[in-house]
Amino acid sequence: MNDQIRNRIRAIIAEQAMLEPEQISDDSTPTELGIDSLGLVESIFALEEEFDISIPFNANEPDKSDFDISTMGTIMAAVERLVAQKAA
Amino acid sequence: MTLDSTSRAAGNGGRRVVITGAGTINALGHDVPATLTAFREGRCGISQLDFQDVDRLSIQIGAQVHDWRAEDYFNRQQILLYDKFTQFTLLAAKQAVAQSGLDFQGELGLCSGVVLGTAGGGLNTWDENYRAVYEEGKNRVHPFVVPKLMNNAAASHVSMEFGLRGPAFTVATACASSNHAMGLAFQMVRSGAARVMLTGGSEAMLCFGGVKAWEGLRVMSRDACRPFSANRNGMVQGEGAGVFVFEDYENARARGADILAEVVGFAMSSDAQDIVMPSAQGAERAITGALKDAGLNPESVGYINAHGTGTAANDKTECAAVAHAFGHHADRLMISSTKAMHGHIIGGTGAVELLACIMALRDGVIAPTINYQEPDPECALDVVPNEAREARVDAVLSNAFAFGGLNAVIALRRI
Numbered sequence: 108m109n110d111q112i113r114n115r116i117r118a119i120i121a122e123q124a125m126l127e128p129e130q131i132s133d134d135s136t137p138t139e140l141g142i143d144s145l146g147l148v149e150s151i152f153a154l155e156e157e158f159d160i161s162i163p164f165n166a167n168e169p170d171k172s173d174f175d176i177s178t179m180g181t182i183m184a185a186v187e188r189l190v191a192q193k194a195a
Numbered sequence: 196m197t198l199d200s201t202s203r204a205a206g207n208g209g210r211r212v213v214i215t216g217a218g219t220i221n222a223l224g225h226d227v228p229a230t231l232t233a234f235r236e237g238r239c240g241i242s243q244l245d246f247q248d249v250d251r252l253s254i255q256i257g258a259q260v261h262d263w264r265a266e267d268y269f270n271r272q273q274i275l276l277y278d279k280f281t282q283f284t285l286l287a288a289k290q291a292v293a294q295s296g297l298d299f300q301g302e303l304g305l306c307s308g309v310v311l312g313t314a315g316g317g318l319n320t321w322d323e324n325y326r327a328v329y330e331e332g333k334n335r336v337h338p339f340v341v342p343k344l345m346n347n348a349a350a351s352h353v354s355m356e357f358g359l360r361g362p363a364f365t366v367a368t369a370c371a372s373s374n375h376a377m378g379l380a381f382q383m384v385r386s387g388a389a390r391v392m393l394t395g396g397s398e399a400m401l402c403f404g405g406v407k408a409w410e411g412l413r414v415m416s417r418d419a420c421r422p423f424s425a426n427r428n429g430m431v432q433g434e435g436a437g438v439f440v441f442e443d444y445e446n447a448r449a450r451g452a453d454i455l456a457e458v459v460g461f462a463m464s465s466d467a468q469d470i471v472m473p474s475a476q477g478a479e480r481a482i483t484g485a486l487k488d489a490g491l492n493p494e495s496v497g498y499i500n501a502h503g504t505g506t507a508a509n510d511k512t513e514c515a516a517v518a519h520a521f522g523h524h525a526d527r528l529m530i531s532s533t534k535a536m537h538g539h540i541i542g543g544t545g546a547v548e549l550l551a552c553i554m555a556l557r558d559g560v561i562a563p564t565i566n567y568q569e570p571d572p573e574c575a576l577d578v579v580p581n582e583a584r585e586a587r588v589d590a591v592l593s594n595a596f597a598f599g600g601l602n603a604v605i606a607l608r609r610i
Binding site: 115145148151164166168 | 253409411412414415416417427428429469470471474506507508
């Protein structure tokens with residue numbers, strides 16, 4: 108189940124970064140993947156649409172958000188948490 | 196202060212341009228005196244939004260004109276024909292023309308015009324009618340939908356209201372719309388293309404679709420607009436209009452008009468870089484361009500009305516641009532953002548903000564940046580935090596830096 112979610116997240120980020128999913132590791136940062144601020148907002152929108160979740164993210168204070176965007180790993184963990192909350 | 200007449204003549208020459216009337220409606224007040232009182236008091240016009248489907252928005256605050264009753268100002272037929280952005284414009288224009296004392300009958304009307312800014316035009320009309328046909332399944336809309344929603348509706352109704360038969364058009368450059376409009380009006384009077392121009396801008400975007408669209412960008416604050424403060428977390432939308440009478444100085448002097456301020460310079464630039472992220476270099480070129488156009492020494496500028504949206508990106512970029520454009524003098528001038536009070540009025544914001552510039556020149560009162568809580572090392576200028584300040588200033592700038600990388604800066608001086 109979690110692998111499936113992670114693969115879907117990876118596919119979404121890969122599409123945004125114009126990379127192959129295999130090129131994205133858990134410690135990749137959005138900057139390393141070439142995702143700028145607008146790309147990040149677009150990725151978050153795509154994740155919300157894919158999983159029918161609402162991600163609390165304000166581009167003005169990315170560090171203060173509960174949704175940790177520092178690496179792919181933290182993004183995946185945060186999405187998994189929101190998906191689990193929705194199912195609960 | 197010195198007005199360098201040599202560079203002025205060499206640069207753009209032409210006629211001197213003065214402001215002889217001002218009008219506004221916004222969340223702080225329904226006219227100029229009420230708005231200036233709010234500026235002096237540092238009052239915030241931002242509150243809970245109130246319109247249909249607001250419960251489906253994640254952003255719940257805005258600087259809305261809550262007590263707006265169109266029927267107090269317009270008859271039934273006019274209300275059917277005027278979107279709210281046109282209503283706001285006409286109200287502000289009537290105030291401005293009344294203050295100027297001008298009558299456009301006869302020859303003056305033939306050589307006078309109107310140029311206004313708006314980003315969304317009749318956005319409430321779009322919103323209401325999309326709701327009718329998509330959500331409510333209606334197959335018929337009111338015959339005036341198009342003439343209501345078109346971006347030039349307000350400019351056209353102003354020209355009809357006062358008989359302005361010269362140049363009339365609308366400028367849409369997002370958040371810089373009204374600064375671009377006022378800059379063009381200035382150039383037209385200076386060049387002699389028009390003797391009087393009504394100018395400014397208007398926005399009425401506070402409806403479900405208007406705010407929903409902005410939510411998508413994730414740059415809006417959910418609690419407050421705090422320009423230049425380290426804990427700022429985004430912009431807050433407002434609505435309203437500001438309209439001014441820009442007049443040939445000789446014309447104004449000959450008829451003994453009360454002159455509010457002189458418009459002395461204008462410059463625009465494009466970042467040519469990114470559709471949303473601002474560039475300090477682009478902003479700086481507009482600032483230095485306006486100074487050059489005005490023939491002003493940087494040291495003569497005492498106050499800048501900032502674009503100051505309260506977003507992370509704008510405020511630090513704007514401060515960097517000002518610091519670079521003014522060098523050491525950046526530490527001596529005052530810069531404030533009044534958006535924390537009247538919200539970001541998008542295409543009308545520069546017009547409402549010009550009132551703070553006029554207040555600085557004419558009344559010697561600098562409008563504060565309210566909600567300022569924590570210094571930000573990247574915004575280390577005198578932002579006139581939280582309380583208005585008395586200070587005599589001779590020349591001022593008003594900044595506007597739009598999405599799309601379009602920058603427009605106007606210079607005024609005391610007369």
